[in-house]
Amino acid sequence: MPYIASIGTYLPCWGTPECRVAGDDEDAVTLAVEAGRAALEAGGPVEYVVLVSRDLPLTESSNAAVLLAGLGLDPELEVTERLGGAPAALDALGSARPRTLVIGVDIEPAGAAAVLTSDRGLQVRTAARVSRSLPVRTRSASGDIHDYGDPRLLAKRGYLASLSTAWVESPAIVAGVAPSETGRLAATRKLDLPTTGASSGLFALATMAEAGITGPLVGVEQASLSGLTVADGAVHVHRRERPPRPRPASISTPEGEIPISLAAYERAFEAKVRWEAGRFADSETLDFPPRYRVDADGTLNTGYMLVDLPRTGTVYTEVTVHTPVPGLSTPYSLVVVELDDVGVRALVRVTGAEAGTADIGDRGRLVLRRVAVRSGVPDYGYAFEPDDVGTDAEEAA
The missing domain is CATH 3.40.47.10 (Thiolase/Chalcone synthase)
Known part of the structure; x- marks a missing residue:
């Protein structure tokens, strides 16, 4: 049992x-x-x-x-x-x-x-x-x-x-x-x-x-x-x-779907979905997303290893997009997140919060989300969920 x-x-x-x-x-x-x-x-x-x-x-x-x-x-x-x-x-x-x-x-x-x-x-x-x-x-x-x-x-x-x-x-x-x-x-x-x-x-x-x-x-x-x-x-x-909140109004533009490249999807899958950066043996610097390097002698170096990235961080800068994009609901917010203790910044979409409410200095966590559906294929990546979403509204209530 x-x-x-x-x-x-x-x-x-x-x-x-x-x-x-x-x-x-x-x-x-x-x-x-x-x-x-x-x-x-x-x-x-x-x-x-x-x-x-x-x-x-x-x-x-x-x-x-x-x-x-x-x-x-x-x-x-x-x-x-x-x-x-x-x-x-x-x-x-x-x-x-x-x-x-x-x-x-x-x-x-x-x-x-x-x-x-x-x-x-x-x-x-x-x-x-x-x-x-x-x-x-x-x-x-x-x-x-x-x-x-x-x-x-x-x-x-x-x-x-x-x-x-x-x-x-x-x-x-x-x-x-x-x-x-x-x-x-x-x-x-x-x-x-x-x-x-x-x-x-x-x-x-x-x-x-x-x-x-x-x-x-x-x-x-x-x-x-x-x-x-x-x-x-x-x-x-x-x-x-978290306490429930009404889902914000948004506009969807289904026309003009962006097709998927399964070759690109496969190459980026591990690093993107496992939330990992690349590190070369002779360097302490993390590359996100992972990428090849050219050595001083012109040789292409492909020998990096994947390293887990932190799933917490702070908003470094933000922007809210109002222009409709095929396959995405608008408006939506994008943030550059300074990940904790690794010197890596990541550009991700904000989730679990109304567009325009995330601000510089906000703390939060990186969570797996479906970033798009292309050619019928769900494409996954990470989004930033602020820690204090809805706190002011909840205290007022």
């Missing part, structure tokens, strides 16, 4: 307390990276990664390379991508080996949660599993969604029927249903989970760990069900959940 060493959660800053909305530079992979890095803050080795979502950006190709690079993990690690909701995430956790990072991600409402298993910590074990077919919501290969639109049928013949057939005791928390249903189905008080999909059961687990709640945790989706029994144990919970 798995033991849990740490749990990390992430909610986008946009939306309302009831429904978070992903930013225009966020997708399932960037949300997964945020939650995964939060779970890894407590330390601990990772040997396997399981990503569970119904909103994976790439279906014809793997999302593993970007996920591992953003998490700063070995590119040779085994990654399993599962299509599913709350039951699939709890199934993955219940059968996980030690040193497995299980991440659940949702886009509507948006949020992600990650759990790192270990040889000790909070103990969980599989309690129930029910697989029944009631496809009230379907999605075709082309992405078209059909919703049968009968919530009463979904409740009566879906998760309520599955709960009645499961031999699990009265659940402490039920994830995967609307907030109005959680209090009626569970033994504990009503719990407002921020999501209803793959991440919802992991969010519920974080709440149980913080509150010291033990007992069955059940995840449902349509007529399928998976349950874990949560016992006692120490676990580190780290939440990246």
Whole structure:
């Protein structure tokens, strides 16, 4: 049975307390990276990664390379991508080996949660599993969604029927249903989970760990069900959940899409997505982005090594762009960030803040974001998230 060493959660800053909305530079992979890095803050080795979502950006190709690079993990690690909701995430956790990072991600409402298993910590074990077919919501290969639109049928013949057939005791928390249903189905008080999909059961687990709640945790989706029994144990919970704010108005210009060069994408991938600079053996200077050098004798020197860059820094200068750009929402802000202690400055876009609000001297962190979608390919890089976004507004409220 798995033991849990740490749990990390992430909610986008946009939306309302009831429904978070992903930013225009966020997708399932960037949300997964945020939650995964939060779970890894407590330390601990990772040997396997399981990503569970119904909103994976790439279906014809793997999302593993970007996920591992953003998490700063070995590119040779085994990654399993599962299509599913709350039951699939709890199934993955219940059968996980030690040193497995299980991440659940949702886009509507948006949020992600990650759990790192270990040889000790909070103990969980599989309690129930029910697989029944009631496809009230379907999605075709082309992405078209059909919703049968009968919530009463979904409740009566879906998760309520599955709960009645499961031999699990009265659940402490039920994830995967609307907030109005959680209090009626569970033994504990009503719990407002921020999501209803793959991440919802992991969010519920974080709440149980913080509150010291033990007992069955059940995840449902349509007529399928998976349950874990949560016992006692120490676990580190780290939440990246800023207060919600309305998403600012912007203008999108879809016409004239800029095509992608996959050759250039591949050459820049490691340094850009892993946030690394180049260093030559005979120099302490870091080159960002990494580049070749010509020696004094005219020989091209390609022998640099990649070095991790800090993910915190200070705004050196800034500008806000109002001119529409194909594929980007405007206005948006760009900043040159002085990275901590390495003498490197990076030009990046501002994220998680309204355009024009970042100022010289602001502190913040570098976060993985989807910088563009070109020729249908999500292109990832780093953006600057200021530390004190919304502080004045929150204090005034």
